Amino acid sequence: MSSIHTDSPRGANAIRATELRTISFSALARDNTAAIAEVFEAGFQDGFFYLDLRDAETQPLLDSIEELYQLSETLFDSDQKELMKYDLDIIGPSKIDGYKPAGRNTGVASGKQDGFEIYLIPTNGLLSLDALYPLQCPGALHNKLSLITYVAEKAHHIGNVILAKLSSMLQPQLPIALQEHHRYGQPSTSALGLLKYPPTSRTEDHRLGQIAHTDVGSITVLFNRLGGLQVLEESGEWAFVEPKIGHAVINIGDSLRFLSGKALRSSLHRVVPHPTTEFRPRYSIAYFMRPEFDAEFEDEEGAHWTGIGWHTRKFAVFRATAEDQKKDSVLTGRKGYLGLWENVQDTEEKS
Numbered sequence: 001m002s003s004i005h006t007d008s009p010r011g012a013n014a015i016r017a018t019e020l021r022t023i024s025f026s027a028l029a030r031d032n033t034a035a036i037a038e039v040f041e042a043g044f045q046d047g048f049f050y051l052d053l054r055d056a057e058t059q060p061l062l063d064s065i066e067e068l069y070q071l072s073e074t075l076f077d078s079d080q081k082e083l084m085k086y087d088l089d090i091i092g093p094s095k096i097d098g099y100k101p102a103g104r105n106t107g108v109a110s111g112k113q114d115g116f117e118i119y120l121i122p123t124n125g126l127l128s129l130d131a132l133y134p135l136q137c138p139g140a141l142h143n144k145l146s147l148i149t150y151v152a153e154k155a156h157h158i159g160n161v162i163l164a165k166l167s168s169m170l171q172p173q174l175p176i177a178l179q180e181h182h183r184y185g186q187p188s189t190s191a192l193g194l195l196k197y198p199p200t201s202r203t204e205d206h207r208l209g210q211i212a213h214t215d216v217g218s219i220t221v222l223f224n225r226l227g228g229l230q231v232l233e234e235s236g237e238w239a240f241v242e243p244k245i246g247h248a249v250i251n252i253g254d255s256l257r258f259l260s261g262k263a264l265r266s267s268l269h270r271v272v273p274h275p276t277t278e279f280r281p282r283y284s285i286a287y288f289m290r291p292e293f294d295a296e297f298e299d300e301e302g303a304h305w306t307g308i309g310w311h312t313r314k315f316a317v318f319r320a321t322a323e324d325q326k327k328d329s330v331l332t333g334r335k336g337y338l339g340l341w342e343n344v345q346d347t348e349e350k351s
Ligand SMILES: O=C(O)CCC(=O)C(=O)O
Pocket: 195, 210, 215, 222, 224, 228, 229, 269, 270, 271, 284, 286
């Protein structure tokens, strides 16, 4: 992962963009040897890559993502009281289902809370896999369940193609192939997330961005149109992952790192105000492909977990105080490191 500087704005506000590998999904799906090797390199070295989806077979998915952006706008414009009926802390057991308002989690800068709303739609609910927790959601989403299910299924399939290629490179070290822990239709913590970061003032708001973290699950298939996502490069510097039209950003989460015997990298990332677009609302669409409930693995410190157990453990740390977050490696993969964003004053300094 190297970085490039774009020419505007300058100085403290320079936009350092990371350079990620770009891999064509159709080449990968056709077993192109070079594409498979690239996926392995990206998974091993960076934990992040762009996936090019501009192909006749994946165009319907790209079109559906456009529809989801519209749906997100409608959803988050609706009355917050209505959304709060689906509070993620209340409607399901595993925090994979429902609405979280901005400000509930610890934030990306010292003394701030998080600055994003999220609505999570669990794959278990879409596929009626859990009789105890049938899907319940606001009317705006209910009317679009076939669109949502289509995107979840396609994104899960993309994740499984990537897993199969990674497995082919990692075997025979693996006891079972990675995709066997991610069967579509088996109970898991996988979910489709619609996220909105309303514009905030760096100095006046108490809510900002999203804390530095590694993803809890296996593969995140992420779409966004505005910058703000940053990744921690090998050099220890943060750089923006600029959105690319027709591409998803793929990143590897903790569960996949652990299932790979820690061969694959789960990269640290965060969301901060982007100097050129921070006054616009930012929407992201993420499919969080996560392992089956009973997948088993060992974490960074050698402790034993199931898929659902790790999810629950990690979830708590997003709400913990900075002091508690520093006590172990659960949030960032590095004990004592929080990756806080310190450029709170940048807006005022712009020349
Ligand atoms: O909004 C984004 O671009 C990234 C979101 C993210 O990292 C997450 O929700 O895990």
